[in-house]
Amino acid sequence: MKVTFLGAAQTVTGSCYYFECEGKKFLIDCGMFQGGHAEDELNFEVFPFNPSEIDFMILSHAHIDHSGRIPKLYKDGFRGIIYTTDATVDLCSIMLPDSAHIQESDVEWKNKKRKREGREELKPLYTIDDAYACLDLFSGVKYEEVIEIDSNLRFVLKDAGHMLGSAIVELYITENEKEYKLVFSGDLGNRNVPILKDPSTIDGCDYLFIESTYGDRLHEDVENKSKRLIRIICDTISNGGKVIIPSFAVGRTQEILYEIAKVLTTGSDEAKLIQSVEIFVDSPLATSASGVYKKHIDYFDEEAAEFIKKGIYPLEPKNLKFVRTADESKMLNDYEGSCIIISSSGMCEAGRIKHHLKHNLWKKNNTILFVGYQAPNTLGRKLLDGQKKVKIFGEEIEVKAKIEYIEAYSGHADKNGLIKWIDSMKNKPQQVFIVHGEKESQVEFAQELKRNFDFDVHIPARGEFYVIGPEQIVTKDRLFSESPSFVNLSILAQIEDIEDDLNRLKEHIKSASVSPERLNAINSNLEELRYLISLALNDY
CATH class of the missing domain: 3.40.50.10890 (Rossmann fold)
Structure with a gap:
């Protein structure tokens, strides 16, 4: 089986994992990148697969960084079943149209300016119609219910304790007449939080894909x-x-x-x-x-x-x-x-x-x-x-x-919470993939797992794929090149903001309406621009 990491890989948002296995192609999650201009650009990238060829999806929970690109997937041709819990179906029925409304509103606001400047108008990532249409693909699943896709593939959802309806995914694969098990923690919640039940314990697995949002720290003063x-x-x-x-x-x-x-x-x-x-x-x-x-x-x-x-x-x-x-x-x-x-x-x-x-x-x-x-x-x-x-x-x-x-x-377990959850497994995995975390957090968490359990730990980058199987032999390659780092993309986004300021300043100067305060603000931005340029030049 081949699994490709398309999001939440050395970053926290954009959760999306693409599987090719025994003639089936499927996804776990299809989330939106969040954080700023740089991350927004990643949402508009073409999927590195044909959406119409995806047989089904398993959705861990409704948060937009896990579900937010499903309407785009639908818009691009996906028509498979989306398996998720009943509560997640109901939450997505309000959250995805809300996300679409934001997409349309943002583009409408930007296009007003672009029209004035004679620039080509933008299109939203997806529309409200796309969001409502994709809801017909959702199929509600109960916790602990066994869903059999075919004789070689089945899965079970268990309570992740992260939000209403959030799920841990237990995936059972049979290849060469041998069965092995993958577990995806999804976003794993804390114990003893208001309203929600504690995360379910897992008997064990061969491969563990675990989040690491707080993998390098402890929540302070929880009590x-x-x-x-x-x-x-x-x-x-x-x-x-x-x-x-x-x-x-x-x-x-x-x-x-x-x-x-x-x-x-x-x-x-x-x-x-x-x-x-x-x-x-x-x-x-x-x-x-x-x-x-x-x-x-x-x-x-x-x-x-x-x-x-x-x-x-x-x-x-x-x-x-x-x-x-x-x-x-x-x-x-x-x-x-x-x-x-x-x-x-x-x-x-x-x-x-x-x-x-x-x-x-x-x-x-x-x-x-x-x-x-x-x-x-x-x-x-x-x-x-x-x-x-x-x-x-x-x-x-x-x-x-x-x-x-x-x-x-936080709705995420901290370092101790993650380790305790793994420790509760009777049959420990030997191969662990750390996902859904900032790189620094993942590196420290990987070291912690190595010290505690002597796991073979991987920290996939976006665009990397791994070939795995019953024998727990892992090979790695790259499906596509990494985009520029979020830091560099962020610098570009800030430069674009400053360019907008400069354009507005030109218009103000023409009409002699610029104030001393505004000039000071622009000067401050120019100083920031000089600093960012110096950083970029030093990097290269």
């Missing part, structure tokens, strides 16, 4: 994450500020609401303080996702199920308001007094959160609270890295608000 969340919220409210939480609409938003709702049942002073302000979930997607959660309470853990037995739905605090329309969202810009605003996207690259940051970053009483991973080059990562000024919608915004990060709310 006190709920207390810290409530303390940050209460401190900000006491100071008359707003708490702005950039959050993934599906998964993390529901976790945060659960933590708040749980505190409100205690009647404590903290509960009374939080009860005195309004909580806004400003995300149409999160609003729709809450309906999916209500439909699938059988996925909930024991603690959440107990609340439901008592007649308390633990994902909707009494002072919660769902913000549905754009006009309602805009009204929050002028909202007086303290409140809690939870809005997507979680990495601050798109959606309504950018408007909330624009109107609240420069106010020192406010708190921007991150509760999830921030990919390199994203606005969220820039804020976490301490950048004092950021550009939002072309405007320089000074960062005066307090920036907080509770890493323990």
Whole structure:
């Protein structure tokens, strides 16, 4: 069998693995690259296979970095079955059209400028029609259900504990009358997280493909994450500020609401303080996702199920308001007094959160609270890295608000969590492929696995393929050349931004409307450009 790594290889996003086995061609995941201009460009690349020849796909879960290019795959000719859990089917039915809406809106905005400049108009990665059409290919599967593709290939999905409906994939292959087993961790969740059950244990496998998002670190203060969340919220409210939480609409938003709702049942002073302000979930997607959660309470853990037995739905605090329309969202810009605003996207690259940051970053009483991973080059990562000024919608915004990060709310297991999960296997693999992580994290995690288990460890690059079989002999080659590094692509993207600034500056100068402040901002960008050029010249 040949497996080719097309995404989430020495990077975190774009999960996609292509298999050629016993006359079948199939995929596990077909995700979108996320992080910035450089990653966006990778989404438009032609698939290095004929989509119409793909027999089927197994989808580990609904997050867009795992599912987001399925509409493009459909658009390019794929018509096979997409096997995934029932909850993932329902989540994708709202998340993929939402992603398509973002694709269309972004291109529409860019094309307004391109029309004025007489440049060729862009096309979206896919349309809303593509997103709805591909949903007909989805087929719901239960955890532990054996799906037999043919006599040589079957698979089982198990609970990954990462988000509602997330799955570990156990793949059974027969070649030359010998059977061997591959396990794909998908995104592996933490133990003892709100709402979700713990990740399933696996008996063992011959080949393990494991994520490594946090393979080089431990989550800090996991036991006190709920207390810290409530303390940050209460401190900000006491100071008359707003708490702005950039959050993934599906998964993390529901976790945060659960933590708040749980505190409100205690009647404590903290509960009374939080009860005195309004909580806004400003995300149409999160609003729709809450309906999916209500439909699938059988996925909930024991603690959440107990609340439901008592007649308390633990994902909707009494002072919660769902913000549905754009006009309602805009009204929050002028909202007086303290409140809690939870809005997507979680990495601050798109959606309504950018408007909330624009109107609240420069106010020192406010708190921007991150509760999830921030990919390199994203606005969220820039804020976490301490950048004092950021550009939002072309405007320089000074960062005066307090920036907080509770890493323990990550939906990914940390280094110890990953190792404990592997250690629980009775039959350990000898061949391990480390995926879905930044290169530095993967290298350290590989060393840790070597020390603990003496595994034969591989860190595939995007475009590499491996030939594997029952005898656990692995050969490696390359299907296509690597693209320029994300760092270099990021530099190119920043240079493009500066070029746009320069073009706007020319127009301002022509009309004599440029301000001293704007000139300073442009000069700052020019200095950055000089620095980036010097870095590039030194690299080459």
